[in-house]
Structures are given as C-alpha cells and as structure tokens.
Amino acid sequence: MNTLAAVMQLLVAAAFVSIPVVRHRYGPAARAAAVAELRRQNVRPEVLEENQLRFDAGGHETAAPATVAAVMIAIAALNFAGADLAQILTWIFSSLVVLMNVAIVYSNLTAVKSVQAAFRRKGDSELSRVEVAPFLRAAEDAFPRWVRAQTYLRNTVVFAGSAIALVAVSVA
Structure with a gap:
C-alpha cells in the first residue's frame, strides 16, 4: 500500500509541475492578449508591470508548485522505502495539498471578483478602470483549448491522488 501512496504522490507532483510548464510555454501569448485588451480599453499596457501582474511562470507561479512537487517526491521516496515517517508525512502533506488545491480552484472560480477587488485596493485610478472580465478572458483565450481539459x-x-494516498497509508 505504501507503493500505491508513492505512485499517487508522484502523480500529484507531476500535476503541480504542469502548472509552470504551461504558463512558461503560453504565458507570453496570454500577456500579449491581455496587453491588446488593455489597449482596446484605452488603458496603458505598462500598468501590468507597474503593478507586477504576470501571466508567465515567473516568481511564485513556479516556486509554489515546484515546492509542492519536491515535497511530494520526497514523501513518495519515503513511501517507496517503507519508512515509518512516510505515513504521518503523507497525512500532513497530502491533506495540505488538498486544501491548497481547493484554494486554487476557488481562486480560479472567483478570479473576476478577486482581481477587481485587488485592482481597487491598489488605488491606481487607471488600473481601477480596467474591465476585468474581458481582460481575463483575453488572457485565458490565448492558452490552447486543451489547457482547460488539462486543468x-x-x-x-x-484530489483523487491525494485521497488515494491517504487511504493507502491508512490501511498499510
């Protein structure tokens, strides 16, 4: 059962690594589409850099998923080795991964509202004029259609890999 948990953890790691890979490949196109939409709305495109808005895989967009993947790989190695510590670490980190992914899904579902609120909080009058829904839609539409299925x-x-890993170490 530890082997099953380890395999699931490796799949979870691969899933998290896919985030910056896709953003690295298609982020520049998303940025270009967002810039075009800002121009359509008569908003200076420089407002993106001035407010550190990114569509690529830079910064935390790579660091966070890479860290999750590294932790899952390390725990998978412990599960493959049959280490006693693997069970408690699986419980802790697989549970955290589920909670983080819930937050990611929620963030994606509420992106328009949260970006509007963030733009207002910045206090930048130009940024607060941005029509967020078409701005985000333009960026999203720059990604290939298969990215939605990949998401x-x-x-x-x-979700399933973490749940299976938790069950596997529970019955081991």
Whole structure:
C-alpha cells in the first residue's frame, strides 16, 4: 500500500509541475492578449508591470508548485522505502495539498471578483478602470483549448491522488 501512496504522490507532483510548464510555454501569448485588451480599453499596457501582474511562470507561479512537487517526491521516496515517517508525512502533506488545491480552484472560480477587488485596493485610478472580465478572458483565450481539459485533469489527479494516498497509508 505504501507503493500505491508513492505512485499517487508522484502523480500529484507531476500535476503541480504542469502548472509552470504551461504558463512558461503560453504565458507570453496570454500577456500579449491581455496587453491588446488593455489597449482596446484605452488603458496603458505598462500598468501590468507597474503593478507586477504576470501571466508567465515567473516568481511564485513556479516556486509554489515546484515546492509542492519536491515535497511530494520526497514523501513518495519515503513511501517507496517503507519508512515509518512516510505515513504521518503523507497525512500532513497530502491533506495540505488538498486544501491548497481547493484554494486554487476557488481562486480560479472567483478570479473576476478577486482581481477587481485587488485592482481597487491598489488605488491606481487607471488600473481601477480596467474591465476585468474581458481582460481575463483575453488572457485565458490565448492558452490552447486543451489547457482547460488539462486543468480539469490536474485537479482530478490532485484530489483523487491525494485521497488515494491517504487511504493507502491508512490501511498499510
């Protein structure tokens, strides 16, 4: 059963690594589409840099998923080795991964409202004029259609893989 948990943890790691890989490959196109939308709205595109808005895999967009993947790989190695510590670490970190993914899904579902609120909080009059829904839609539409399916698959792998890992170490 530890082997099953380890395999699931490796799948979860791969799912998290897919986030910056996709953003690295298609983020520049998303940024270009967002810039075009800002121009359509008569908003200076420089407002993106001035407010550190990114669509690529820089900064925390890579660091956070890479860290999750590294932790899952380390715990998978412990599960493969049959280490006693693997069970408690699986319980802790697989549970945290589920909670983090819930937050990611919620953030994606409420993106328009949260970005509008963030733009208002910045106090930048130009940024507060941005029509957020078309701005985000333009960026999202720059990603290939398969990315949406990949997102659903990634979420399924993270939720199901974490749940299976938890059950596997519980019955081991």
